[in-house]
Amino acid sequence: MYATTGYSYSNGNHQPQNSEGKRMETSHRERVGKRGRRARDSHGLRVGVHSQRQQQSSPPPCTDFDVAYFNSYAHVGIHEEMIKDRVRTETYKSAIMQHQRFIEGKVVMDVGCGTGILSIFCAQAGAKRVYAVDASSIAVQANEVVKANNLVDKVIVLHGRVEDIEIDEEVDVIISEWMGYMLLYESMLGSVITARDRWLKRGGLILPSNATLYMAPITNPDRYSYSIDFWRNVYGIDMSAMMPLAKQCAFEEPCVETITGENVLTWPHVVKHVDCYTVQIHELESVTAKYKFQSMMRAPLHGFAFWFDVEFIGPIMSPSNNPYTSSPIGSSHDNTADGIQRRKRSNSNEALVLSTAPEDPPTHWQQTMVYFYDPIELEQDQIIEGSLTLSQSKENPRFMNIHLQYTCAGRSFVKESVMR
Numbered sequence: 001m002y003a004t005t006g007y008s009y010s011n012g013n014h015q016p017q018n019s020e021g022k023r024m025e026t027s028h029r030e031r032v033g034k035r036g037r038r039a040r041d042s043h044g045l046r047v048g049v050h051s052q053r054q055q056q057s058s059p060p061p062c063t064d065f066d067v068a069y070f071n072s073y074a075h076v077g078i079h080e081e082m083i084k085d086r087v088r089t090e091t092y093k094s095a096i097m098q099h100q101r102f103i104e105g106k107v108v109m110d111v112g113c114g115t116g117i118l119s120i121f122c123a124q125a126g127a128k129r130v131y132a133v134d135a136s137s138i139a140v141q142a143n144e145v146v147k148a149n150n151l152v153d154k155v156i157v158l159h160g161r162v163e164d165i166e167i168d169e170e171v172d173v174i175i176s177e178w179m180g181y182m183l184l185y186e187s188m189l190g191s192v193i194t195a196r197d198r199w200l201k202r203g204g205l206i207l208p209s210n211a212t213l214y215m216a217p218i219t220n221p222d223r224y225s226y227s228i229d230f231w232r233n234v235y236g237i238d239m240s241a242m243m244p245l246a247k248q249c250a251f252e253e254p255c256v257e258t259i260t261g262e263n264v265l266t267w268p269h270v271v272k273h274v275d276c277y278t279v280q281i282h283e284l285e286s287v288t289a290k291y292k293f294q295s296m297m298r299a300p301l302h303g304f305a306f307w308f309d310v311e312f313i314g315p316i317m318s319p320s321n322n323p324y325t326s327s328p329i330g331s332s333h334d335n336t337a338d339g340i341q342r343r344k345r346s347n348s349n350e351a352l353v354l355s356t357a358p359e360d361p362p363t364h365w366q367q368t369m370v371y372f373y374d375p376i377e378l379e380q381d382q383i384i385e386g387s388l389t390l391s392q393s394k395e396n397p398r399f400m401n402i403h404l405q406y407t408c409a410g411r412s413f414v415k416e417s418v419m420r
Helices: 064-072 074-085 086-098 115-123 140-150 189-201 219-227 240-251
Strands: 007-010 013-016 107-111 129-134 155-159 171-174 199-207 212-217 255-257 271-276 285-293 299-312 350-355 367-378 383-392 400-408 412-419
Touching: 007 412, 013 271, 064 155, 074 086, 074 140, 074 171, 086 115, 086 199, 107 115, 107 189, 107 367, 115 129, 115 140, 115 171, 129 140, 189 199, 199 367, 212 412, 219 240, 219 299, 240 367, 240 400, 271 285, 299 400, 367 400, 367 412
Parallel strands: 107 129, 107 171, 129 155, 171 199
Antiparallel strands: 007 013, 212 271, 212 299, 255 367, 285 383, 299 350, 299 367, 383 400, 400 412
16 A cells, blocks of 8 residues: 555545645555456457356446555556555565565465555465466556566456456466555455455465554644644744634645654554455455553554555464454454553464554554544543444445544543545
8 A cells, every 4th residue: 555755545546745644635556457358458358258267247337446555556656655665666576585485386466556565575485376466557567577577377367356357277376465544445355355265265365364443642742732732933923723624624634744752652453354365345344342441651642554464474374264264363353452552572483474553664554643633631540431433434435434433531532534
């Protein structure tokens, strides 16, 4: 998932914006457009092959929102920023090499291949064949990258939606960098699920294999001072009348920013754990979590931060009724106590982890903030509790509605916002 410092995106058009508080104007990515055909287009990309496994009766339509979303990923800057995120790209490369025994001589599908870099990593790891799928026209460049690296015999670029394309074999491995802001923004995980249910062999590998979304209360006085307190004295002029509007403009929608562990007031709470081997699309339509925090310090509470981890774990067979999946080795489904994550990192003998946590090296995802319009003064050991609901927007499923209810110091509040 793409994020960049100092810009917001709307239907693929770049607009300069202050990096202190980036609004999420538009979804940027999914990777999978046009209806498949038994042919090659003018660029030599394969756009459809008959499937032996299962035919989709009626894939969901490609909406105007989808088209705008795919178009936004045709811009090279998005892919440049993602590739330059060394934490992201090197972790994926390490995961591929760590699971080389599952990839070598096997068939791989890269869902949302972008420029094709992960597909090429898989080919370098010895994959027999890689289906690189992307709905954006960046697939044209991906195909040229494949040619330039003499991998046309191994990497097949498919320009189309996963929901529409067809291939003539099952796959042993699915790899995808599907994560969005706040993990679930953009709804690209649904395409990974579709690919899994259509083509993944029983006991096959999915990278990453699971993901966890966290939330925690935060204090960020510098951010509040920069955006709001600034208006109290502007070149000697009292412009505090601007403050209500400034609060609305700065904090009405979620912001993507980088904070540190020093901003976090409590242990984080697990909002949602996603097992990519078993999760179903309907589970992503709405996620609800109740939380209870106890402040570890006296500080103003400015809002909540959200971040995620993903793990790369190999599969083993399990007596599951799901015909495509298995239970992951070393799965850490129960790392929580009352929803609080106690073990922050797997050791070197366990799963490879890509983290976007405040205390870890920064990534292009940064953290997602939901700020209050006015801070709440917290005492040490004070309780903050409430509930959170994340739901796909009816206007556009790639947008996400956030309903946050919180109680502190005997007062209850509700904050609603939309990531779009």
